[in-house]
Amino acid sequence: MSSQAWIAGGGVICGIGANLQQCLEAFRQMGTGMQEIQYLQTTHRGIFPVAEVKADNTALAAQAGMPAHLSRTALLSRIAAQEAWEAAGLGDISQYRVGFVSANTVGGMDKTEDFFTDYLQNPQQGGHLRQVMHHECGSVTELVADAMGIRHHVSTISTACSSGANALMYGARLIRNNMVDVVIAGGTDALTRFTLNGFNTLMILDQQPCRPLDDTRTGLNLGEGAGYVVLVSDALAARLPNGPWCRLSGYANANDAYHQTASSPEGTGNYLAMKGALTMSGLQPQDIGYINVHGTGTQNNDSSEGKAIERLFAPDYPPVSSTKSFTGHTLGASGGIEAVFSALAVQQGIIYPNARFTTPMKEWPVAPATVFSGGNRLDHVMSNSFGFAGNCSSLIFSKG
Amino acid sequence: MKIYIQGTGCVSPQQTAGAGPFLASIQEYEGNRLAAVEPDYKQWVEPNMLRRMGRAVKMGVAAARLSLQQAGITLPDAIITGTAYGCLQDTGVFLSKMVTGQEKALSPTAFIQSTHNTVSGQIGLLLSCHAYNNTFVHKGFSFESALLDSMMILQEGAVQQVLAGGVDEITDHSHTILSRFGLYKQEPVRNTSLLQSATHGTIAGEGAAFFVLGAAKSPQSIAQLAGLTTIYKPVSTEERDAAIQGFLATHGLRSADIDLLICGHNGNVEENDTYAQVAQTLFPQTTVAGFKHLCGEYPTATAFAAWMAAEILKQQQAPQDIILSGSAPEKLDRILIYNCYQGTHHSLILLSKP
Amino acid sequence: MADLKSQIIEQLNLQEVKPEDIGDDQPLFKDGLGLDSIDALELIVLLQQHYSIRLANPDQGPEIFYSVRTMATYITAQQKQPG
Numbered sequence: 001m002s003s004q005a006w007i008a009g010g011g012v013i014c015g016i017g018a019n020l021q022q023c024l025e026a027f028r029q030m031g032t033g034m035q036e037i038q039y040l041q042t043t044h045r046g047i048f049p050v051a052e053v054k055a056d057n058t059a060l061a062a063q064a065g066m067p068a069h070l071s072r073t074a075l076l077s078r079i080a081a082q083e084a085w086e087a088a089g090l091g092d093i094s095q096y097r098v099g100f101v102s103a104n105t106v107g108g109m110d111k112t113e114d115f116f117t118d119y120l121q122n123p124q125q126g127g128h129l130r131q132v133m134h135h136e137c138g139s140v141t142e143l144v145a146d147a148m149g150i151r152h153h154v155s156t157i158s159t160a161c162s163s164g165a166n167a168l169m170y171g172a173r174l175i176r177n178n179m180v181d182v183v184i185a186g187g188t189d190a191l192t193r194f195t196l197n198g199f200n201t202l203m204i205l206d207q208q209p210c211r212p213l214d215d216t217r218t219g220l221n222l223g224e225g226a227g228y229v230v231l232v233s234d235a236l237a238a239r240l241p242n243g244p245w246c247r248l249s250g251y252a253n254a255n256d257a258y259h260q261t262a263s264s265p266e267g268t269g270n271y272l273a274m275k276g277a278l279t280m281s282g283l284q285p286q287d288i289g290y291i292n293v294h295g296t297g298t299q300n301n302d303s304s305e306g307k308a309i310e311r312l313f314a315p316d317y318p319p320v321s322s323t324k325s326f327t328g329h330t331l332g333a334s335g336g337i338e339a340v341f342s343a344l345a346v347q348q349g350i351i352y353p354n355a356r357f358t359t360p361m362k363e364w365p366v367a368p369a370t371v372f373s374g375g376n377r378l379d380h381v382m383s384n385s386f387g388f389a390g391n392c393s394s395l396i397f398s399k400g
Numbered sequence: 401m402k403i404y405i406q407g408t409g410c411v412s413p414q415q416t417a418g419a420g421p422f423l424a425s426i427q428e429y430e431g432n433r434l435a436a437v438e439p440d441y442k443q444w445v446e447p448n449m450l451r452r453m454g455r456a457v458k459m460g461v462a463a464a465r466l467s468l469q470q471a472g473i474t475l476p477d478a479i480i481t482g483t484a485y486g487c488l489q490d491t492g493v494f495l496s497k498m499v500t501g502q503e504k505a506l507s508p509t510a511f512i513q514s515t516h517n518t519v520s521g522q523i524g525l526l527l528s529c530h531a532y533n534n535t536f537v538h539k540g541f542s543f544e545s546a547l548l549d550s551m552m553i554l555q556e557g558a559v560q561q562v563l564a565g566g567v568d569e570i571t572d573h574s575h576t577i578l579s580r581f582g583l584y585k586q587e588p589v590r591n592t593s594l595l596q597s598a599t600h601g602t603i604a605g606e607g608a609a610f611f612v613l614g615a616a617k618s619p620q621s622i623a624q625l626a627g628l629t630t631i632y633k634p635v636s637t638e639e640r641d642a643a644i645q646g647f648l649a650t651h652g653l654r655s656a657d658i659d660l661l662i663c664g665h666n667g668n669v670e671e672n673d674t675y676a677q678v679a680q681t682l683f684p685q686t687t688v689a690g691f692k693h694l695c696g697e698y699p700t701a702t703a704f705a706a707w708m709a710a711e712i713l714k715q716q717q718a719p720q721d722i723i724l725s726g727s728a729p730e731k732l733d734r735i736l737i738y739n740c741y742q743g744t745h746h747s748l749i750l751l752s753k754p
Numbered sequence: 755m756a757d758l759k760s761q762i763i764e765q766l767n768l769q770e771v772k773p774e775d776i777g778d779d780q781p782l783f784k785d786g787l788g789l790d791s792i793d794a795l796e797l798i799v800l801l802q803q804h805y806s807i808r809l810a811n812p813d814q815g816p817e818i819f820y821s822v823r824t825m826a827t828y829i830t831a832q833q834k835q836p837g
Binding site for chain 1: 529573632
């Protein structure tokens with residue numbers, strides 16, 4: 001029988017903290033990460049609030065132990081992946097068969113943007129090649145894998161906003177198939193002009209702090225960061241000094257197949273992903289103790305997700321919240337970051353708050369949690385990540 | 401568990417997307433950039449959707465449709481794409497407009513189409529397929545990861561038919577930038593003599609190849625996808641060789657059991673040494689073939705090689721134009737593809753008779 | 755309105771449509787010309803680029819972009835408004 005995939009630890013860097021502990025403190029204090037743009041060089045500064053990681057690349061590079069000229073996406077990735085590895089307490093990484101499965105949406109685009117300014121003026125000589133050397137999504141993954149000494153399996157997934165969740169799924173499969181003993185899985189994305197302008201063309205950026213799951217919502221705020229869990233096999237889980245946080249008991253990926261960017265009104269893909277994850281874990285809807293929802297704050301996303309939750313969970317709903325109301329939408333990182341939050345929720349009985357909630361939505365059957373609480377009895381937590389191109393993924397984390 | 405290739409589709413710089421016989425005549429090119437021979441996409445896609453698609457998406461959709469057609473199915477249980485560069489055309493359009501227009505008056509279509517999961521997403525949308533949908537974007541392992549994910553989910557038993565493929569496109573921007581990295585040949589070059597070249601550099605290629613992979617053998621079965629592995633940055637040739645031998649041992653094979661070794665020779669004299677070493681030391685008795693003179697060098701070129709290997713097993717004949725050393729194999733039971741992308745990403749794909 | 759039709763065709767890359775194929779009162783969306791929500795966003799960009807009209811609220815789209823005539827009427831009205 002194949003091994004299960006256990007969560008041995010996790011690490012996060014995002015707009016509300018440089019590590020998981022700081023993020024938890026921010027949730028307790030209701031300290032959200034949205035501010036005026038400070039680090040990203042863009043003409044949209046002062047217009048759209050974003051949840052940036054509060055450090056420049058020099059400081060991040062020092063923390064990551066990597067050169068400062070590298071993509072911010074790689075720096076963020078290394079910091080969170082290292083924290084995750086240390087949280088697992090497994091010691092020397094070279095002693096294991098390790099995989100690194102990282103997700104991102106635009107690779108080293110932050111540097112490519114700078115390159116293009118000079119390149120377009122003089123394609124044969126303009127711009128430094130160093131700026132585009134790590135443009136590819138996979139390059140960002142390899143910079144971190146190489147820095148950490150990970151060699152047995154490296155892979156990169158890009159399915160827009162569900163990327164990070166799919167990285168956990170693939171990582172779990174690698175463990176179940178005994179290809180590696182440990183996988184660091186999650187996602188990373190730094191804020192770039194490319195994505196900020198892209199989302200702006202879709203007219204779904206809120207000029208105020210976003211209000212997910214709220215009837216007054218008018219769009220999302222972008223964020224940046226990275227989040228990784230350490231997945232281990234049964235054998236390694238039994239040897240963890242502090243025991244595993246929880247188990248990745250179910251996961252599913254489905255496609256909405258409705259529209260390139262918008263969700264179907266009834267949230268077909270969302271429903272199928274949640275239902276598939278429940279089936280895999282052998283659970284009933286009422287077994288879920290908390291849902292960390294996708295909840296971006298756009299009209300369309302939130303109403304579709306609400307409809308899908310209603311269809312699956314009615315009439316009894318678990319507590320729900322969107323941590324994007326704190327971290328902003330970190331795109332390829334969000335599935336990884338929220339997986340860490342959700343796995344920790346199982347271990348410590350945490351229900352995260354949904355910031356700025358005032359007015360219930362017609363399409364959401366239940367009002368979100370608005371205060372932080374720990375020590376709840378949570379046996380199973382669901383984490384949703386839905387994205388462009390209809391990509392929908394749900395993960396379920398379970399006790400023992 | 402055995403996994404079968406039930407159908408294939410390929411858009412490449414060769415005449416592979418039409419109905420003609422397998423590689424009957426080789427398309428010849430001058431210069432260091434091959435361009436895919438594109439079929440008429442209107443046979444598969446409504447003009448209203450086609451108008452927004454970049455070439456990577458169109459090539460992917462066409463290859464996917466061809467493979468489904470050959471497998472005789474309309475709805476796969478999973479769609480998995482490998483693409484290292486993603487949708488470069490739309491990325492370049494949006495990026496250029498953003499830079500030159502100082503972030504003003506940008507239009508959404510190029511951004512929407514620029515995301516790496518557009519190929520898998522558009523295939524899902526066209527087929528109204530709500531099933532598992534994933535996209536791997538890991539350099540020279542993109543296609544290999546897509547295949548590995550396919551094999552793992554088939555082994556889990558919940559799905560029966562997976563549509564998996566690899567796709568990458570060249571654009572003017574990407575060709576200019578990659579040329580500046582010194583990837584391509586500077587002197588005049590013909591693809592038909594590429595693999596005999598003794599100079600630095602290769603030629604750029606592009607294309608898409610998709611496969612319907614099934615968990616059960618059927619009359620449609622063309623080949624068996626018997627094994628796959630990736631070797632990331634081995635520290636020495638010994639480690640590489642041990643990994644290759646370990647792969648053969650895992651499948652209960654000796655090197656003499658491989659009837660044809662398809663290698664990633666790309667005309668770059670430095671890289672050709674790697675293939676020559678592996679072929680001579682590990683597979684001394686095996687006939688060696690090349691494929692990048694047909695499709696060019698790109699991160700998901702192994703998808704073309706896998707398409708070619710599947711066709712060879714089906715036809716039970718290897719075209720003379722691909723043989724690099726040894727004589728045309730008398731029997732064709734097993735084909736091993738060995739690729740080493742940019743000296744760092746080694747991969748092995750084993751195909752056998754169904 | 756002929757100019758506007760050409761601009762629409764260019765902005766939306768309607769490869770097989772000629773200006774004369776679009777009726778002045780033909781609905782642009784759904785069963786008419788078959789446009790969708792992404793096209794609506796493109797039309798907002800068109801207004802901005804060609805007519806310097808900023809449409810801040812996409813909810814106004816369906817009304818303004820109902821047909822070429824409604825678009826033209828809106829553009830004319832906006833151009834008459836000072837500032």
